[in-house]
Amino acid sequence: MARNKITVVGAGFVGATTAQRLIEKSLGDVVLIDIVDGMPQGKALDMMQAGPVEGYNGTIVGTNDYADTAGSDVVVITAGLPRKPGMTRSDLLAKNAAIITGITEQVKKHSPNAILVCVTNPLDIMTHLAQQVSGFPHERVFGMAGVLDSARFRAFIAMELNVAPSDVHAMVLGSHGDSMVPLARFSTVSGISIEKLMTPERIEALVDRTRKGGGEIVQLLKTGSAYYAPSASVVAMVKSILLDEKSVLPCCAYTTGKYGLDGVYMGVPCRLGRSGLEEILELELTDAEREALHASAKKINEDIADLAKMA
Numbered sequence: 001m002a003r004n005k006i007t008v009v010g011a012g013f014v015g016a017t018t019a020q021r022l023i024e025k026s027l028g029d030v031v032l033i034d035i036v037d038g039m040p041q042g043k044a045l046d047m048m049q050a051g052p053v054e055g056y057n058g059t060i061v062g063t064n065d066y067a068d069t070a071g072s073d074v075v076v077i078t079a080g081l082p083r084k085p086g087m088t089r090s091d092l093l094a095k096n097a098a099i100i101t102g103i104t105e106q107v108k109k110h111s112p113n114a115i116l117v118c119v120t121n122p123l124d125i126m127t128h129l130a131q132q133v134s135g136f137p138h139e140r141v142f143g144m145a146g147v148l149d150s151a152r153f154r155a156f157i158a159m160e161l162n163v164a165p166s167d168v169h170a171m172v173l174g175s176h177g178d179s180m181v182p183l184a185r186f187s188t189v190s191g192i193s194i195e196k197l198m199t200p201e202r203i204e205a206l207v208d209r210t211r212k213g214g215g216e217i218v219q220l221l222k223t224g225s226a227y228y229a230p231s232a233s234v235v236a237m238v239k240s241i242l243l244d245e246k247s248v249l250p251c252c253a254y255t256t257g258k259y260g261l262d263g264v265y266m267g268v269p270c271r272l273g274r275s276g277l278e279e280i281l282e283l284e285l286t287d288a289e290r291e292a293l294h295a296s297a298k299k300i301n302e303d304i305a306d307l308a309k310m311a
């Protein structure tokens, strides 16, 4: 059987760490592409040389040419500009929209059967755009945010309760931004609801920290944003796809009626397998949770309308 081919677009912090995790897990042969000449080639060669020591046997190549990405099974898009001082959110939206459009056209041309996983922010909008530009079926275009937001919530719960992080399960839905919806009711430690283990005030504090989780890291780093947990999260999704694991993970997916949402890309629990997004699963929400999810959808639709005005 031919090995899987995975392209990572953008060889910056998130892209390079993603490529490293993919190759270390032997999930396939990896192509790392960036517009900067020499940089993806250098990083890929460095990772290739770690193979004999770490014991992985896949290949990784760096390139500036999409011809090298041809026939990819999965393409992860991490390319984009971070927000710089003085730049408004809509400046960033316009700049990253132009980058995602150009990349998606190339991906469509060289890997027409690929599954696209978007990581570039603002995530929900960029995922929507990648689907529109590619024309790929919605099942083959989705974004990574929910796994990361849930991982942050899980880590905070584990730190608070002094339990193994892998025993903690949590669900965060909605937009990847201030209007995300962490669902404490569906968060457990080995099956025990966190509502039995923590006061409502402590839960609220952790929910708030989760919402601001990306910003907390930006403030500490001073330059750049998080990449260890984002890359781990995207690799969990790619693994479930390529190994057909059928993991249920919160992803930025195109909604078609569940949760009363239709036609908007946002964070919902998804079953991921070899054909991509196989099913959106529906949780029974309270009125307040549903309202929060719909408020999140409204915000995403407003951003998409802003983007359309810029075109």
Ligand code: APR
Pocket: 009, 010, 011, 012, 013, 014, 015, 033, 034, 035, 036, 078, 079, 080, 081, 082, 099, 102, 103, 119, 120, 121, 122, 224, 225, 226, 227, 230
């Ligand atoms: N094609 C390919 N690569 C590009 C393009 C393009 N058109 N435009 C920019 N890039 C590359 C840059 O050269 C850079 O190497 O994208 C990379 C981005 O890397 P970083 O600046 O290190 O950013 P990073 O921290 O990796 O974040 C990337 O992921 O989590 C999100 O919010 C984050 O949107 C951001 C993205």
